[in-house]
Amino acid sequence: MDPKKWIDVNAESFQYSLDHFVIPDHYETALSSVLIPHGVIMDRVEKLAKLIVQESTGPLVVCCVLKGGHQFFADLVNYIKKNVTRGGKTVPLSLEFIKVKSYSGETSGEVKLSLTDEECKEFSGKNILIVEDIIDTGKTMVQLLAKLKQYSPESVKVASLLIKKTPLSNGYIPDYVGFAIPNAFVVGYALDYNEYFRDLDHICVISEHGKEKYAV
Template identity: 35%
Template sequence: MALVAAPAQRRAPGDPALDDPGAEYGYRDEIAAVLLSEQDLRAKVRELAVAVAADHDVDTPPLLVCVLKGAVMFLTDFVRAMPIPTELEFMAVTSYGSATTSSGVVRILKDLDRDITGRRIIIVEDIIDSGLTLSWLLKNLASRNPAAIDVVALLRKPEAVKVDVDVRYVGFDLPNEFVVGYGLDYAERYRDLPYVGLLGEHMYR
């Protein structure tokens, strides 16, 4: 069951009464609020890693398929928290471009480097909003005859979901707002933030 993130404290750009969560990282007056702290993320990643490991065994390690680029931060911490061996693969797909919402038209930018026939696959996702990209990815990988496919997603926006997708492991449910940090970007910026924050509307509207 996903944990719902607590409402964030909002701030107006330039408000001197409240700390600027982006200033320390070079994003002054760009981040409206911190939704999930470094500590929140660290604890949840460990919890998810233990849950996934409990459904596998040492003799048949899962193949983790990381969806680039957003899931890299999550994957790095997740795989180090796994108490069983794992193997890694990477895919890059896009349906966003520089937009803030998915177009639903998916392109593969980088495919897997190996055959996954008979393997137990865990898709590692940073965030699920519309579900369109993930739905397409599940169908694509299923056509390659794996033994099973599950999904672990750090974040999900229930209000934004357009396609019903079975996601076995979910970290946090978030409001349908534009978030960045911990791998999540807007136009390739903000991935380096160690927390998940709410991007100020003035940055993309």
């Protein structure tokens, strides 16, 4: 993994105590630590937005992978807009949304994409930026990219807030990455565990108690 491309969050030095941050009462016992505080996430997203504007060659179709990618998508698009209005390069944006379901709880399952043929045809000849929350094995993204390429886009780039350091990786690396994280199940900043924790601002490691409490 290229350390210059992202912030390397390692398990030993980046586990902040829950006591040092504001955590919603209903989640306190369900988490073991804060891995990436919200302020750090925002600062990193601002930088990724700047890189995207600098490197883009024309109008961008920014494509949100729902549901986990929605918070990163919203903040990234806001920062891209600020970069554009700060007198930088002008990058006209249009927004798209894709629903991808690949996990139930912690277990890797079959990847399902919600794209219709009509929706995919809209991508032809366009510069697409896919915005994803996390790359784990890389399976979801490889399948999504293969599907999109059938519709002849001009270019496809991927921004993922997180990439997991896992031996199960298929080697796929996105164009833009916020943080490389340890091989743990993380929640918060729209990443869920069985639909819980999307309303948590920080990216946190779920506790064993949390997994039991919110099991399906």
